Amino acid sequence: MPARNALTLLALLMATAGTAQTPALTPPMTNDMVESYAVARPQADYVRREVMIPMRDGTKLFTVIVMPKGTKDGPMLLTRTPYDADKATSRNRSQSITEILPISDAEFVRDGYIRVYQDVRGIHRSQGDYVMNRPLRGPLNATAVDHATDAYDTIDWLVKNVPESNGRVGITGSSYPGFTALMALIDPHPALKAAVPQSPMVDGWIGDDWYHNGAFRQSAFDYIMRQTTKKGGGAVPYGSGDDYDVYLAAGSAGDFARAYGADAFPAARKMMEHPAYDAYWQEQAVDKLLGKRKLTVPTMLVVGQWDQEDSYGAPAVYEALGGAKNPLVHLVIGPWRHSGVNYDGSSLGKLDFDGDTGLQFRARTMKPFLDQYLKTGGKQADTPPVLTYATGGGDGWERARAWPVGKGKPIYLQADNGLAFTPAATAGAATFVSDPAKPVPFVPRPVHLRDGEVWRPWLVADQRFVADRPDVISFTSAPLDKAVHIAGQPMVDLFAATSGTDSDWVVKLIDVYPDDATAKPKTAGMQLPVGIEIYRGRYVHGFPTPAALTPGKNENYRFGLPHVNHVFAPGHRIMVQVQSSLFPLYDRNPQTFVPNIFDAKAADYKPATQRIAYGPGQASAVWLPVVP
Template identity: 65%
Template sequence: MTRNLRARSLRIAVSVAAAPLALAAASQLSAQDSAAKTDTMMNEQVASYDWVRPQADYIRREVMIPMRDGKKLFTVIVMRKGTHDGPILLSRTPYNAGKMSSRNRSQKIEEILPVMDADFVNDGYIRVYQDVRGLDGSEGDYVMNRPLRGALNPTKVDHATDTYDTIDWLVKNVKESNGKVGITGSSYLGFTSLMALVDPHPALKASVPQSPMVDGWMGDDWFHNGAFRMFGFDYDLSQTVKKGGGSVPKGTGDEYQAYLDAGSAMQYAKAYGLLDLPVVRKVLEHPSYDAWWQGQAVDKLLAARKLTVPTMLVVGQWDQEDSYGAPAVYKALEPQDTNNDMVSLVIGPWRHSQVNYEARELGPLKWEGDTGGQFRRNYMKPFLDCHLKTNAPKCDTPPVLTYATGLVGTMDGIKGGWEVSQKWPAGSYTPLYLAGNYGLSWSKPAAGSDSYVSDPAKPVPMLPRPVHMQGEEWKTWLVHDQRFVDGRPDVLSYTTGVLDKPVHIMGAPKVELHASTTGQDSDYVVKLIDVYPQENSANPELAGYELGVGIEIFRGRYVHGFDKPQPLEPGKGYTFQWSLPNVDHVFLPGHKIMVQVQSSLFPLYDRNPQSWVPSIMEAMPKDYVKATETVQYGGDAASAVWLPIAGN
């Protein structure tokens, strides 16, 4: 029996020892079989991969929403898992909805959406991004800033109808929503947020257009007061070309020289093959403020309708692209707002679209905390909450919200940071006169004049050369130190004495410039500047700094009306009037106020040839001539910048 037990134990041990070998052999055979199956020349591409994994803390849906003409628009719907009874926050974009809603391939909702979305989706909002008609995933034809259906758009669809149809589908098909929709976005998305207000869907309860494109001729992307913004060619190319788009292939050198060598806007467009772009041809064919431009002006379109959707208009004080639109719409709609609760205006200390990012600084300027986050959490979200949430909190939206720049803390009763006002402008207009000896005076000075020679062959640059109108330089050019042109013979600089008390301005400074030229046309650029003390140990970077508070141009041929270009009579005095951007700024004691006058701002704006040509767009090399510009001051021709001074 003992021998049998030993033999049995031995057989068991051998069997156990052999098991791994048998399994390994079987596994190897299985692998060989599998390899044999995949070693064939099969197509290794698979149809798709769902990068939103089951462990994701959100739901992300991609849908095609039908429009009334049968076209379908690509739409992405994102919400945190467990969302119910949630408000919908919509953005309609030409910048790829798929990419905007997948910032990172993460399983965390805050990581895939833009920074500004976190506060909303974490509080039950449903975030929706949609490609506008004809771009990226959406069907149909793309038209830049598609006009409202009518004289300029013979079709039955526009951004207003597309938004209506989108909202109608969302409230019927997104079961997690409470049936209330808000719309927001910046720049082009600000434009679509405004167009949604034309015959709006009943479920649209609030709109927050940020830096909206409103009037491309008066003061947004393509022109400012008649002067053409050359950088628009890059945008046109990137937006309207399916293959080979991007920036104009002019190299990476000095853009000042590249535009100077090309000549006029038409010559530049020809040199780089841009006349094949319909949008470029349209702009070149409409150099003046004709019916084509006026018919697209969103502020005019909205002023002709009753505002039924509460709207918060947002802009940056140093918005380098669309400074005009939001204040223009506010001015157009505010007369309807008899209870001061339907339309509000926000001006933050930002560049273009910086409201949607962390905004602690702009160039050398530092703010008290993240002003973008402060606005979104403390003002924008409460505004949307009170209009969109179920059992909503009471609305307490400031009629006007601005950020006082130039001052940290409080001085003489003036407090830096966020300020609430009941109307805009909030200051009383007071003239600051140009005076003799390149001074500025609060009282009208004796009559006199100063002159300079404007040479189109040597235009005043917008930035120190080499000029690059992209990246950080472009984002912050409006706050660049203006000492780089102070002292040029073709730039007049007028300065106050050292201020002994703060000067707080709240509104858009107004220019009244009395001037004449020896040419037949001229541009005039006026800069309102805060001159910092030469000694500034608290902030050495700003010692002697000449900070542009407001910079704007006016094309002389439009002195009789923007739709009536006429040659200027050489030697005749004219009164040119226009506005600088809206600001809330404090000039501190120890600082000075400066006003600079010049006749070019290149290459941001095309050069004025200073001889008469029917269209400056088509000027030829022989048309560009020197001219002597004379600025009058005092007496009956008292040039001034009218400042909206608070507390006066």
């Protein structure tokens, strides 16, 4: 079209625009960018507000408040998170409240709850500095603010500024948000009426995210990079090959950190600078902090039996708060992986349970518990002091007055790789060689720590994949003629020696399924881990005081496996496996004592002969909490 004709047409269009017959047209060169868009349309069944709540030091924290339309006199349920409050409340771009919130919120918002998510200070859209595990005010924190004060100030603002609420607040969350839920119990706001901390981070050295009994979890580097980088962060950039090869080639965990720049991250440096259980860790241990105070808020502690990240915290807090002696504290152990309580709980790995155990707990136990304390005129809930799910030959929920339910009964290591409830008559030992150049993988290779399908169920992975390794020794009972029901914490009582001057000890309690299992073929012959734990030998005489081991000298290593409710069914066998590495989840022990394993050199990594003793005076055993 000639240019003059095009201009004529445009002039005609502009001239006719705006007449009564034709609506005004948008000029072709109008800027197509808009300032904002409200996802919640008039037809939405919810109200969603974004606010910046001021803390006592002037820092403002980004907070999202979501409620069903028409809410009146609603209880508020708060989660304080480092995982993006905006994202948590925008799960789907939907006009339905149950679609935009996590599935674990559905039962609550359908019943008029007001759901509140908040970014902790210094991350995402909240102001301030982000300290990954901000300590309580005191020796490690000279400021006037911490997670306890931030929770207090947040609740104070909510009860004064959310007119649809009834002024009652509960707090919940899993993992890091479980930690912040516990911190809210320290000098709590009067409006905080109930708490449900789930899989909480409690003690990062003893048995939660960063260390287990002194052995460092190398996956921490990925977490640190994702959480504490403003630009260019994410997982450590080592590619997508076999993680086993990557970590092995790097050398020590410290060498790995330096190779990929993780040592530039303050959170990583803090972990590497404190390899022993010194004041840095002790002052952050939430169970110790809460144990020094009187609990005033009804609290339900929740953990998964196969929690691969935070198995230690909830039972430790339960004990610190007085357990059965304290009517305000409850304990729940479900058949879940980490945070599995908030998802479909019908299965885990090869295990199938009696329905969706996550939904069962949330609907039948958690919600009635919160209703009692948060709803106006809330009804008395039938909340048991302890609720656990019996796995194995049990497969069902069980109520108890206290935890543990069972009483310790030792199952002893025997000659010829046997295992029995009677001690060996004569002293002896089983030996194997542990070579740091060929560490035992924690899952079948190739290892992909970042793959959720590998990571989430690894604690129920069939252990037959290592059963034939010469550096893994198995002690196995005869087939059981009757069920053995355990409910509590199995305790390792290991007498062992090494030819080196340091050593790790990994102990697994395993349920060996019969080969003939036509009813459930996928578990036939399975070696199901009931509990797995590691212990760094240098701390045998005290976690704060590492020391070299004496070559050839028997030491008594005592440590706990995760808390469980499990039934070894008739015809099954009980197995105890012992090894000296669990790689690359845990860093390798060089088996030569060095002051800080993060600084170990290639020459420090040496094979060692490991000796597992049994019999009189050295009766290695696992004490099972057997239910009469």
